[in-house]
Amino acid sequence: MNKPITIKEIARDLGVSFSTVSKSLNDSSEISEKTKKKVKEYAALRGYTPNQIALSLKNSATYTIGVIIPDIQNSFFASVLKNIEIHAKSYGYRIVTFFTNEKLKEEEESLKILSKGLVDGLIVCPSDETFKKKKFDHFNAIKNMNTPVLVFDRVDENLEFDSVSVDDYKSIISALDYLYEKGARSIVLASAIPDVSVGKKRKEAFEKFIKDNPEVEGIVLESDDNPVLQKMLLEVVETKKVDAMLGVDIESTSLANSVVAMLGKNYKEEISLIGYVNKQFNRLQYPRVSYINQYPEKIGQIAVDMIVDKIKIGNSNLLNKEVIETTLSIKDTSL
Amino acid sequence: MNKPITIKEIARDLGVSFSTVSKSLNDSSEISEKTKKKVKEYAALRGYTPNQIALSLKNSATYTIGVIIPDIQNSFFASVLKNIEIHAKSYGYRIVTFFTNEKLKEEEESLKILSKGLVDGLIVCPSDETFKKKKFDHFNAIKNMNTPVLVFDRVDENLEFDSVSVDDYKSIISALDYLYEKGARSIVLASAIPDVSVGKKRKEAFEKFIKDNPEVEGIVLESDDNPVLQKMLLEVVETKKVDAMLGVDIESTSLANSVVAMLGKNYKEEISLIGYVNKQFNRLQYPRVSYINQYPEKIGQIAVDMIVDKIKIGNSNLLNKEVIETTLSIKDTSL
C-alpha cells in the first residue's frame, strides 16, 4: 500500500542531495564508490525503481508502440499481434492496444487518443468500415504529426504510410494454378471482406485468372454478413458442380468448410478448399484446411522492425512498402 | 513532422502567459470569454492536444490498465481481452498488454515492467509454468506496491488478490449430470492443463462425481503436450467403449473433437462431447461443439469494474472474489 519510493525520498533518508542519488544509481563516475554503494543498497532495500512516466516526459520518448487492430478474435490478427508484442519486447518497447471491432468511429477514437503523445509509433490495420465509407481523414490528420505510422495487411493507396502486406495477386494465382492443375474447372471465390482493400485485390486476381482461362467457370460470392454468405455458399454447392472453393479470409473459409461438412461432401474426391487461414486455425480443425500462409510472424516482426527504425531515424518521406511472399500449405482438404 | 505544439508555444504566439492558456483551454471561469475564444481557436488551429504523459506525471495517474495474459491465440483469453478493452475504454482507460506465452519468466518480466508506475491497475491471468513451478514471489512483490491487482480465471490460494473466475465444480457437475442423464456411463475427462489451478479443480470435481456414481467409469487423460494427449485420446476411444468426453480447456476439447472426426465416429449416436470452449470456437466449427459457457464478456467486464473500483477507492485489504455461474450450451455434438 506504500507509494513507490522516489529519488527524493531516498535522498532525504540518506541525508544527501537527490542529484547525488540519481548519479549514484546511474553509476556516474563523479560519485565516490562508497556513496554509490550506500545509495544503491538503500535503493534496493526500499525497492526503488525509476518512474517510467517521469522518464518518458524527460526523454520525450514513451518506449511504447500503439497497435490498432480490427478484431482480436480473428486469429490472423491475434497472431500478428502476438508477434508484434514479442518483437517489440525485444527492442524494449511495450505495446498499447486498441481494438476497433471493424468500426470507423472506434478507429478514429483510437487514433486520436494515441496521438496525444502516448506512443512513439503506431502499427495499424484499418477497419472494414473505414474502407466501406472511404473515410481516411483521421489518417491524414496523424500524418502531420511526428508519430511514425505503419499500416499492415490492409494497405491502400489512400493510406500513404509505410506498410507490410502479402502479395495478394501472386498468392491467389498460385492457389488457382494449383487447383487448376488438380483438375478444378469450376471454382468459387468466397469473400466476407468485399469492401476491404485486400478483399478487392484478391477478387481482381481471381477475375483476371478466370479471364485468362475461359475454360474455368469462376463464381464470386461476397457478403460481409455471415449468414447471407453461408446461404449463398450452400445454394451454389448444392445446385452446381463446384470443384473447388477459395476463401479470401478466415470467415469465408470457415463458412465454406462448414458448408462442405453440412452437405457431407468429401474433400479429396468431390471438392477442394483453400483459404487465407493459418496454422492456428488448423489446430482446432479436422480435417486440416489448405491455406495460403501469410506468415503472420513475419508481418509482426517486420512491422516492428520498420516502426522502430522510423522512431529512431526519424520520419522520412520515403515510403517503405514491404511485401511478403506467401506459400501454399496443402492439407487433407485439397489433394 | 512538426513536433506537437505545447501550451508554452501557444502562450508565446498569442502573447499571453501559459497559465492563461491552460485555464482557457480548461474553460476556467477566471478567464474572459474573449480570451478563451482566442486561445481555443488558435489551439484548435494548431491541433493542440494536451500531452498525456505530462498529465500522467502531474496527476500521478496513467489512465492505463495493464493486462497480462498467457496466450492471445487462445480464444478464451482473446475474448476476455477484447471485453476488457471495450470496458476499460468506457471508463476512459487504455490497456497495455503483455503476453507471457505461458512462461514464468515472461510473467516476471511483465510484472516488473508494469510495476514501474506505468499502470494504475493490473489484470492478470497467471501462466501455466507459474503453477508448474509453484513460483509466486513475483506476485507477492507487487502486493507491497500500491498498484491494485486482479486475477482472473486461474485463481489460486497462493494468489491473494481480488479475482474473477467461474465455478469449476458446479460447471463440471452440471455437464456430467447432463451426460449421465443422456445415458453416458463411460466418460473421459481430457485436460491439457493438468498443473493449472482450474485444471486441477475441474479434475477434482470429475473424480468426486465418479466416486458418487460408481456405476460410471471415469477415465482421466492429462497432458500439456498436445500430441501426447491426442495419442492417449485416440487409443482410449479406439479400444474402449467411450460414451462421452469432457474437455476442461480449448486444447483438449479440440483434440477430442479431432479424434472423433478422425475415427469417423458419429456424435449423436456413438459419442458425446462437451468442453470449456466458447461461441467463437464454434464459429469455425461444424458440427458445433457443446460447451460450458464461461461468459468471457462478463469476466472481462467484471474484471474492469473491480479494478477501476480499487483504483478509485484505493487498495483495501478485503479480498473480493467474484464467481461467475456458467451455463451449458448444447449443440449437435451432444444430444
Add this chain to the structure above:
DNA sequence: TTGTAGGCGTTATCAT
C-alpha cells in the same frame, strides 16, 4: 481577469 510560482520524478548541466 491575468500572471507567477511550485511541483509531479528524472536527468543533465553547471556550480561549489
Add this chain to the structure above:
DNA sequence: ATGATAACGCCTACAA
C-alpha cells in the same frame, strides 16, 4: 565528490 538548478508539459493555488 557533492549539491543546486533547470527542464520535460501540465495544472493549480496564490498573487497581482
